[in-house]
Amino acid sequence: MTTETRLAPGARIGIVGGGQLGRMLALAAARLGLSCHVYTDRQDDPAIEIAAAATVARYDDQEALARFAQAVDVITYEFENIPAQSAEFLDAIKPVRPSPAVLALTQDRLVEKNFVASLGIEVAPFAQVDDAGALARAVAQIGRPSILKTRRFGYDGKGQALIREGSDLAVAFRSLGGPPCILEGFVPFLSEVSVVAARGLDGDFVAWDVGLNTHEHHILATTTVPAGIDADLRARARDKAKRIAEALDYVGVLAVEMFLVSTPTGKRLLVNEIAPRVHNSGHWTLDGSVTSQFEQHVRAICGFPLGVARAHGPVEMINLIGDDILRWREFLGVPGACLHLYGKSEARPGRKMGHVTIMKNAEFGGAERDEDDLTR
Numbered sequence: 287m288t289t290e291t292r293l294a295p296g297a298r299i300g301i302v303g304g305g306q307l308g309r310m311l312a313l314a315a316a317r318l319g320l321s322c323h324v325y326t327d328r329q330d331d332p333a334i335e336i337a338a339a340a341t342v343a344r345y346d347d348q349e350a351l352a353r354f355a356q357a358v359d360v361i362t363y364e365f366e367n368i369p370a371q372s373a374e375f376l377d378a379i380k381p382v383r384p385s386p387a388v389l390a391l392t393q394d395r396l397v398e399k400n401f402v403a404s405l406g407i408e409v410a411p412f413a414q415v416d417d418a419g420a421l422a423r424a425v426a427q428i429g430r431p432s433i434l435k436t437r438r439f440g441y442d443g444k445g446q447a448l449i450r451e452g453s454d455l456a457v458a459f460r461s462l463g464g465p466p467c468i469l470e471g472f473v474p475f476l477s478e479v480s481v482v483a484a485r486g487l488d489g490d491f492v493a494w495d496v497g498l499n500t501h502e503h504h505i506l507a508t509t510t511v512p513a514g515i516d517a518d519l520r521a522r523a524r525d526k527a528k529r530i531a532e533a534l535d536y537v538g539v540l541a542v543e544m545f546l547v548s549t550p551t552g553k554r555l556l557v558n559e560i561a562p563r564v565h566n567s568g569h570w571t572l573d574g575s576v577t578s579q580f581e582q583h584v585r586a587i588c589g590f591p592l593g594v595a596r597a598h599g600p601v602e603m604i605n606l607i608g609d610d611i612l613r614w615r616e617f618l619g620v621p622g623a624c625l626h627l628y629g630k631s632e633a634r635p636g637r638k639m640g641h642v643t644i645m646k647n648a649e650f651g652g653a654e655r656d657e658d659d660l661t662r
C-alpha cells in the first residue's frame with residue numbers, strides 16, 4: 287500500500303511475529319503513546335504479554351490476517367520468514383512497512399545478492415545451484431572452501447554446508463534437503479561488522495555507528511561499539527547501508543551485515559546479508575544511544591521524524607543464550623550493566639533468553655574494569 291499514512295500517538299501498530307524483537311518494539315511503542323497488536327502462531331511468545339492485543343493463528347490464515355489488519359493502523363514484521371503472500375494480503379488492507387517487496391527480496395539469498403551486486407556493492411562470489419550438477423559447476427567456478435546455503439529460510443547458520451577439499455558434493459547438497467541453493471566463496475574475513483540504520487517515510491536516513499560482531503555456533507554472541515576500525519571504513523559501511531535503503535525505498539530499521547577483509551590494496555567491506563527489521567546487533571542502542579533501534583523503527587513506520595542515533599559512549603552487548611540467563615543476578619550487580627530479559631520460560635540450548643548492555647564510559651569503571659569475567 288503506497289499511501290503515505292502518517293500516524294499520531296494513540297494509533298495501533300500491528301506486529302507480525304511475537305519474539306523478543308516484537309516484545310522490545312511493543313515496549314518502545316508504549317513509551318510513545320502507541321499500542322501494539324501482535325500476530326503470531328505461538329501461544330507463549332514473549333511479545334504477547336507486552337502487547338495490548340494478540341492474534342494467535344497460522345501465518346497464512348487469511349481470515350485471521352484480515353481481522354488483524356482491520357484492527358491496526360500500520361503493520362510491520364519482526365522476522366522475515368512469514369509468507370510473502372501474507373504480507374501482500376495485509377498490505378492491501380493496511381500499509382505494511384517495510385514493504386512486502388522488500389520482504390520478498392530479502393527472503394531469497396540469490397535475489398538479494400543479485401540486488402546488492404547490481405548497486406555496485408561488493409559481495410562474496412556466488413552462483414545459483416538448483417541441482418547436484420549445478421553444484422559441481424559452481425564449485426569448479428568459485429573453488430573451495432565455499433559455502434552452500436539454501437536460498438530461503440536460513441538463519442543463524444542453519445541451512446548451510448561448508449564445502450572443503452575432499453567434501454562429497456552430492457552428500458553436501460543432500461544434507462540441505464535439496465532445495466534451490468546458492469554457493470558462496472568462503473570469505474577469509476578479519477571480522478564481521480554490521481550497520482543498523484533507519485529510513486523514514488520522507489526518505490531521511492539515520493545510521494548508528496558500525497558494530498563489531500562475534501558469533502558462537504553461528505549465533506551472535508557480542509556486539510561492540512565502536513568497532514575498532516578506522517573512520518573511513520565506518521563511513522563506507524554506512525554509505526553502503528544508505529544506498530541499499532534508498533534503492534529499496536525502505537521504511538523502517540534495517541541491518542546490513544558485512545565482512546571486513548584485508549586485500550593487498552587495503553581493507554574492504556563485502557555485504558553478506560540484509561535483515562529487513564530491527565536486529566540483534568542493534569540491541570546496544572536500547573541503553574547506549576539517544577534513540578534506540580526499536581523506537582526508531584516505530585518512528586519510521588508511523589511517519590514520525592527520526593531520532594538522533596548518537597551513542598552515549600563505548601558499549602558492549604552480550605547475548606544471554608540458553609543457560610547464560612542463570613547469571614542474571616551477577617549482571618544486575620555490575621555498574622553500567624543493563625539487563626534485558628525476554629520472559630521466556632524455558633532456557634533451551636541456543637535460545638536467545640536476554641542480553642546485557644555494558645556501558646564502558648569512565649563513570650562506570652570504563653577500561654579499568656576487568657571485562658574477562660563478564661564476557662563468555
Ligand code: AMP
Binds near residue numbers: 475
Ligand atoms: P549467514 O546466515 O549468511 O548470515 O551466515 C552465518 C555466518 O556464517 C556468518 O555470520 C559468517 O560467520 C559465516 N559465513 C556466512 N557466509 C560466509 C562466507 N561467504 N564466507 C565466510 N563465512 C561465512
